[in-house]
Amino acid sequence: MLRFSLEGKKAVITGGGSGIGRAIAIALAEQGAMVHILELNETPALETAKEIHKNKGKAEAHACDVSKQQEVLKVIKEITKDKPLDILVNNAGIAHIGNVETTEEKDLDRVYQVNIKGVYNCINACIGSMKEKGGVIINMASVAASVGISDRFAYSMTKGAVLTMTYSVAKDYLDTGIRCNSISPARVHTPFVDGYLKKTYPGREEEMFEALSKTQPIGRMGRPEEIANLVVYLSSDEASFITGTDFPIDGGFIRLNG
Known part of the structure; x- marks a missing residue:
């Protein structure tokens, strides 16, 4: 059997139309997963799906605003109507530059809606399906959740929340076979x-x-493919003993700076 095989697994990747999300979707499909790509704009999701199909993989694209709970619930219900979900990768996120004085209320609300509420919405929608036979949740945090970075007040706040959501979900669902981890790129x-x-x-x-x-x-x-490789491992049965853990993938940023 292929090591790190995801054959027969069903995966959802948010923000899978570009960058890290695109690399994750392609990597999971290469390992045999049926990949569902969620994007605010369906066009880039369709492009990622097309790339996967070209390589004989399985993928579908879905337009979905992760900050809107009813949209998320509708899409996940459709995805899981015939088979429970195995893997959720909460990758969608937005950035903001500014300190506490230059961050306006509307900026804070905008970043919160995607980076915190979007993660909550997706976990909330998917976890019921996963409880049937276990599953894997991977949240994209950041080195900004663990160390101070200048002018990243709102962004760091949201990624800190992603990190603690990861710990909470991992703890609450230990007895269901659901594993929840996060990745913190630099x-x-x-x-x-x-x-x-x-x-x-x-x-x-x-x-x-x-x-x-x-x-x-x-x-x-870092390269998007390097993040994707870690997602593949954490999604696989080879990582079955890992839950409630954050994985920095940061070129030494957290521990070796200064």
Whole structure:
């Protein structure tokens, strides 16, 4: 049997249309999972599904705003109508730059709606299905949940909540066979990073990319595929003894800076 096989498993990945989420969806499908990709805009989800189909994998795309509970409940009910869910990856999230003074109420509410309420909505919708035979929940936290990072007040707050939600769910569902863990990446090179550099540092993108890369002790940013590989492992039966744990994947950022 293939190690880390997910053959016959049904997975939901939020924010699976680009960046880390796209890499996760592709990696889970490569291991045999039937992948359901949830995105606010269905177009990028369809593109990820198309890539998976091209490689003979199984995937479906769904338009869904994870901050809206009724939308999430409707989509998950449709996905699980014939077979319970095995894997939920809460990857969808948004960023915000600012300290407590420059973060307006509307900014805090916007980040909360996706990064905290969105995670709650998806776990709440999926966990009933998982209780039938166990399952895996993986939440995307961040190094910002564990260390102070300048001008990331709202973002850090939400990722701290994701981390503690992970511990709470893992504890509450120990006797159901549900495992819940989180992953805390540092900077990962995604289209979001490229867009941020282009908007914030026009004409200096390459210089600033190098500067940001060097904030990781290992000397570079992570790659989406590296995060996806960890998700594959945590989703597999080989990780059956792991629950209630956060996994930094950060090039030494948390422990080796300073």
